[in-house]
Amino acid sequence: MERSEAYGFSAAMSGAFLLSCLLFAAINRRQRGPYMDEAFHVPQAQAYCHGRFLQWDPMITTLPGLYLVSVGVVKPAAWLFGWTGSVVCSVGMLRFINLLFSAGNFYLLYLLLLKIHLKNKAVSAFQRILSTLTLAVFPTLYFFTFLYYTDPGSVFFTLFAYLMCLYGNHKTSALLGFCGFMFRQTNIVWTVFCAGNVVAGKLNEAWKTDLQKKKDEKISSKKGSFSDLIRILQFLIKYFISPKNLVTLTALTWPYIILVTVFFVFVFINGGIVVGDRSSHEACLHFPQLFYFLSFTVFFSFPHLLTPAKIRKFLLSLRKHPVQYSLVAVVSLFLIWKYTYVHKYLLADNRHYTFYVWRKVFQRHELVKYVLVPVYIFAGWSFADTLKSKSIFWILMYFVCLLAVTVPQKLLEFRYFILPFLIYRLNIPFPSLYRQLLELAFYIVVNAVTFYFFLNRTFQWPNSDEIQRFMW
Numbered sequence: 001m002e003r004s005e006a007y008g009f010s011a012a013m014s015g016a017f018l019l020s021c022l023l024f025a026a027i028n029r030r031q032r033g034p035y036m037d038e039a040f041h042v043p044q045a046q047a048y049c050h051g052r053f054l055q056w057d058p059m060i061t062t063l064p065g066l067y068l069v070s071v072g073v074v075k076p077a078a079w080l081f082g083w084t085g086s087v088v089c090s091v092g093m094l095r096f097i098n099l100l101f102s103a104g105n106f107y108l109l110y111l112l113l114l115k116i117h118l119k120n121k122a123v124s125a126f127q128r129i130l131s132t133l134t135l136a137v138f139p140t141l142y143f144f145t146f147l148y149y150t151d152p153g154s155v156f157f158t159l160f161a162y163l164m165c166l167y168g169n170h171k172t173s174a175l176l177g178f179c180g181f182m183f184r185q186t187n188i189v190w191t192v193f194c195a196g197n198v199v200a201g202k203l204n205e206a207w208k209t210d211l212q213k214k215k216d217e218k219i220s221s222k223k224g225s226f227s228d229l230i231r232i233l234q235f236l237i238k239y240f241i242s243p244k245n246l247v248t249l250t251a252l253t254w255p256y257i258i259l260v261t262v263f264f265v266f267v268f269i270n271g272g273i274v275v276g277d278r279s280s281h282e283a284c285l286h287f288p289q290l291f292y293f294l295s296f297t298v299f300f301s302f303p304h305l306l307t308p309a310k311i312r313k314f315l316l317s318l319r320k321h322p323v324q325y326s327l328v329a330v331v332s333l334f335l336i337w338k339y340t341y342v343h344k345y346l347l348a349d350n351r352h353y354t355f356y357v358w359r360k361v362f363q364r365h366e367l368v369k370y371v372l373v374p375v376y377i378f379a380g381w382s383f384a385d386t387l388k389s390k391s392i393f394w395i396l397m398y399f400v401c402l403l404a405v406t407v408p409q410k411l412l413e414f415r416y417f418i419l420p421f422l423i424y425r426l427n428i429p430f431p432s433l434y435r436q437l438l439e440l441a442f443y444i445v446v447n448a449v450t451f452y453f454f455l456n457r458t459f460q461w462p463n464s465d466e467i468q469r470f471m472w
Contacts (some may be wrong), residue, residue: 005125049089065182101152165194174255185305195256196397287335296378303435342412
């Protein structure tokens with residue numbers, strides 16, 4: 001990092017952290033007590049603070065990573081600064097842990113952008129810092145910086161594991177992946193993603209060597225025709241039936257294999273992936289979750305995905321391949337028909353934005369969910385088109401992980417989309433400066449509206465005196 005870039009990055013990170021601290025103070029003045037899921041997380045962390053490590057709230061569905069880290073930070077700080085009484089492990093103190101995670105995420109996002117786009121010399125230091133700032137204030141993640149939720153810590157350890165994987169420190173990456181797993185069990189998918197990065201790299205090398213041997217320059221690992229797909233499938237079968245290749249891959253990915261094995265042992269002993277309230281968190285094949293994620297991605301990446309050039313390119317592709325798109329449309333309609341689930345929380349909790357999205361859009365008419373298929377197809381095409389700079393093996397690996405982390409979720413919850421979105425956004429090519437500024441401005445506006453509604457547009461339920469607030 002050059003000195004000017006170091007100064008610029010330090011200024012951006014310090015400024016963002018200062019503004020976050022001011023916003024943090026405002027939120028804590030308005031909402032002093034635990035809110036929403038904090039009603040479960042805060043008492044559990046406070047029990048750990050008092051040494052009651054065997055106490056557990058059966059409504060909590062995640063492992064105790066957040067509470068262990070909180071005690072590990074707050075207790076030494078209390079001893080160092082002489083804090084006593086109720087201030088130790090208070091709601092505000094526990095929430096501040098996520099503010100620290102947010103600062104860590106800022107730094108990790110920058111390092112990941114630097115590493116992933118290392119070979120792109122056209123990207124300026126200003127663009128890197130601007131993209132880091134934009135992703136650091138990504139609305140769905142940034143909101144939970146100010147509440148005692150698992151999301152900032154979950155993102156921190158997952159991004160850290162991804163960074164270590166890219167630098168080839170796989171044992172460290174697996175250890176950090178375990179920390180991420182302790183925050184949220186579904187983060188095991190991103191451990192598989194890290195292992196998949198290694199495998200995809202080896203496959204790409206072998207694929208290029210295979211092409212050179214055959215001297216067939218017309219076939220590229222980034223093309224998408226049907227004949228190329230058959231050729232790639234044949235190559236994958238040939239590669240994976242080789243004991244030598246399997247031994248090589250195992251030697252490279254054994255730390256991840258151990259962690260995935262630990263995960264399956266946990267699932268077997270626990271009787272499922274969820275720790276606590278299993279009745280409200282049942283796994284199912286909810287394929288439309290993929291369509292919701294693609295729509296979510298287009299909404300938050302519209303400066304990159306909703307450009308006139310992309311729309312023209314999509315229409316041209318539609319004209320050239322009508323049979324393929326018709327088949328995709330039929331499959332999508334079938335998946336929506338057979339595999340759409342509506343969670344009871346989605347219909348009952350009017351504090352979440354998803355409640356209003358579902359009511360205002362999907363509940364207007366029974367046919368709405370089918371009418372949206374063309375939107376989903378464009379979103380999927382645009383999503384894939386921005387990843388075409390990656391190898392076909394990386395794309396396949398990411399897509400498998402995306403399916404694994406979204407489809408089993410019965411509840412439509414925007415928080416579940418944070419990590420797959422960030423990993424996608426980190427890996428697409430840098431847009432123009434104008435589009436980056438537009439993206440940042442859009443995120444700032446969404447955050448401003450979100451916090452305004454949370455702080456000022458409170459309401460009460462008929463049978464409760466508790467103040468309710470709108471949130472993601």
